[in-house]
Amino acid sequence: MNIRNIIKYWRVTLTVAEMTVRHQLNDSFIVFAVLIQPMLIAILALFMLKEKGTDYAMFVVVGSGLTGLWSSLLFVSGNSINVERWSGTLETLVGVPTPFEVIVFGKNLASVAQSLLSMVVSYALAALFFGYSLHVDQPLMFIASVLLTVFAFVSFGLIIAPIFVMYRGVQQWQNALEFPVYILAGFLFPIALLPFWTVPISYVLPPYWAAIALHGTTTGAAPLEETFFAWGLMLVFSIVDLFIASRLFKFMLYKVRVDATLDTE
Amino acid sequence: MNAIEVNHLKRVYRAAIGVFKRSIKEVVAVDDISFSVEKGELFGLLGPNGAGKTTTVKMLATLLIPTAGNISIMGFDVVKQANEVRKRIGFIFGGERGLYWRLSAEDNLRYFASLYGADPEVSKKRIPYLLEMVGLKGRGNERVEGYSRGMKQRLHVARTLLHDPEVLFLDEPTIGLDPVGAREFRQVILDLQTEKKTILLTTHYMFEADALCDRIAVIDKGCTVALDTPGGLKKHVSDLSIVEMETFGAPEEVLNGIRALPFVDAVSVEDQDQRQLLKVQTERGAEAVPDLMAALDGQRVGRVIVREPTLEDAYVRLVGGKV
Missing domain, CATH: 3.40.50.300 (P-loop containing nucleotide triphosphate hydrolases)
Known part of the structure; x- marks a missing residue:
């Protein structure tokens, strides 16, 4: 792919992201997944950890924000292709010259980026209603961690979406995948508290490394090497995810055109 | 190309x-x-x-x-x-x-x-x-x-x-x-x-x-x-006339009886609320009307007209009366 195409597709990605946000503004499920549910989780955790101090409050803010990111990835990005099929727009999208994975990337970018709002909401909640004076210990590294987290989540979403389209049996487990990842990725408490045998599962989850980077840079408690290592792994996972996604999309687009499942009618 | x-x-x-x-x-x-x-x-x-x-x-x-x-x-x-x-x-x-x-x-x-x-x-x-x-x-x-x-x-x-x-x-x-x-x-x-x-x-x-x-x-x-071309397709039925008959609830066996008549080429039926519009393609034109009335076997019949064929009639003949 040459520079001209990269610029062209980046422009398309931004337009898709803009239109996705506009389209989702009135979707009450998105409001629930991105704002209400993380807020409820934050309230619950803040009450439970009330006596633990400011560092724990910041952990909860970031952790509940991550729950919003994961829920958005699972339900919005995961269903991003299926939703187009249900609404009858999938045929139109597949019939344009822009590669379909570029379109889904733009849609996922919008979903994940807007779910960052859940972190802002949790922060405001902790500061206004629980009286915590919160600050981010390493702001620049935190921003870099957020950007890498978005990239890692969007890339991970590109694998989930075609799998949900092709294998409806997997999609039926969608709800069951929500809370286990909250736990296994250490969003709200360290995975050291979990049984030893769960650790390898956490290590292969990009959200776990996102949590390490975000928690580490907000509290400043983690050594720099640990944050850099988490960044590196998020990048590696993203590149591997994008490679797998490109294969999955090619296979899915061929399969749906053979099986005639682009439309539900 | x-x-x-x-x-x-x-x-x-x-x-x-x-x-x-x-x-x-x-x-x-x-x-x-x-x-x-x-x-x-x-x-x-x-x-x-x-x-x-x-x-x-x-x-x-x-x-x-x-x-x-x-x-x-x-x-x-x-x-x-x-x-x-x-x-x-x-x-x-x-x-x-x-x-x-x-x-x-x-x-x-x-x-x-x-x-x-x-x-x-x-x-x-x-x-x-x-x-x-x-x-x-x-x-x-x-x-x-x-x-x-x-x-x-x-x-x-x-x-x-x-x-x-x-x-x-x-x-x-x-x-x-x-x-x-x-x-x-x-x-x-x-x-x-x-x-x-x-x-x-x-x-x-x-x-x-x-x-x-x-x-x-x-x-x-x-x-x-x-x-x-549309004109070329119409030539498929240039030898035919169309008898349109308005009926009211004619049963399927009566319609099949009309379809079976030797001078009938094709029949299409349009249901319009309580009535049906039968379009019978035949080489006999107006001469076929009395026999068609007889085949309707006492069914209530409204308007009857005989007209030249259209593209639709050519289409009906080509697909065997399915509209």
């Missing part, structure tokens, strides 16, 4: 049936269809429900992969060079789906212009032009969910013209439109033809095909039954 070349096209749908004992059921939607369309031609594809029209259009639009045969659009193969084909085609499927209802018409067009790789500066000028062309000037900033069915169809036309495609596929575009909306839509199609677009149109409305199409392919059971 023709704009569209279709050679021995075949498409089989496979579906798994059964819960415990799974088996694969095959349905042949398109069996053997061949035709070509010249550049700038308005070509019609007619056939009864289930004849394979929409399946054919979806294969032409790169949305389905043929089981056998091949299609080229402007010299590009629809399977091997799908992306080159997509740059050169636009398509509309009948109905209201395929647009983002919560976005405005302008946002829908800006979105799809981007997906077709249009320059944003060019789109800024082209979008108002297209909205005006399809009669939506001044309504572009309204959400699509508030549009009537006809307005949505016209927005589909604007969407499909964003990248100025050379070839257009219109699959039953006037279905569900009110008479005024359908007439306006037909004018849009004629305007497109004057712009030298190659258009493939499928429709159920014979007068529409007669008025718009340069040539028509009639397909039935997935095969091409006839291919000619």
